[in-house]
Amino acid sequence: MRTVIRQKARQRLDERLLALKPVDHYRSPPKGWLKAIRDALGMTGVQFARRLNVSPQSVDALEKSEANGTIKIKTLRRAAEALDCTLVYALVPNTSxxxxxxxxxxxxxxxxxxxxxxTMKLEAQGVPDADLAERLDAYIRDSLRDRDIWEPS
Structure with a gap:
């Protein structure tokens, strides 16, 4: 029962995340979204600093930290709001x-x-590989639980 619920949850998430593909559309500009949007708005660093209630030097550090990936999400959200933007955060799996x-x-x-x-071959009890797909499906269905598959071997 839980496996079915988990599978349906995965399918729902897969459907929602499909809209975010291909992820190339969302790559950040070389200098980061904050600087790109601020520049596109025609807003100076001093004006942006005033909206954030920080020093102009802090804006420069903020934009650089976003561009190099070290900014905190909370800080990025606050900066986005100061630019009248909404921060959208998602993890997009490479496959479903x-x-x-x-x-x-x-x-x-x-x-x-x-x-x-x-082991069976060593005991001269080998099983033909012809039914491998069937045996795999049966093993997965009967012996594995979702959470078990992520345990280290």
């Missing part, structure tokens, strides 16, 4: 969440079944 779970489960099942097959 469902594909990631299936790939991890398959790799784990292959590893585990390979161990069994090796």
């Amino acid at each position: 969440l469902e594909a990631a779970v299936n790939e991890q489960a398959r790799a784990l099942a292959l590893r585990d079944l390979d161990r069994v097959a090796h």
Whole structure:
């Protein structure tokens, strides 16, 4: 039951995150979003500093920290609001969440079944590879739980 609920949750997230692909559309400008938007608005660093209630030197440090990826999310949100923007934050998986779970489960099942097959070959009880896909599916369905697949081997 929990596996089905988790699978449906993954599918819902996959659907929502699909709208954010390809992620190339969201790469930040070389000097960062803050500086790019501030410049596009025609706002000086001094004016931006006043809106943030910080020194102009702090604005320079803020923009540099955003550009090099060391800014805190809370600080970036505050700066975005000062530019009348909304900070949008997301983690976009490189593949679908469902594909990631299936790939991890398959790799784990292959590893585990390979161990069994090796032992059986040593005992001259080898199993033909023809039914490997079927055995993998059965092993994943009957023996693995979602949380188990992420444990270190």
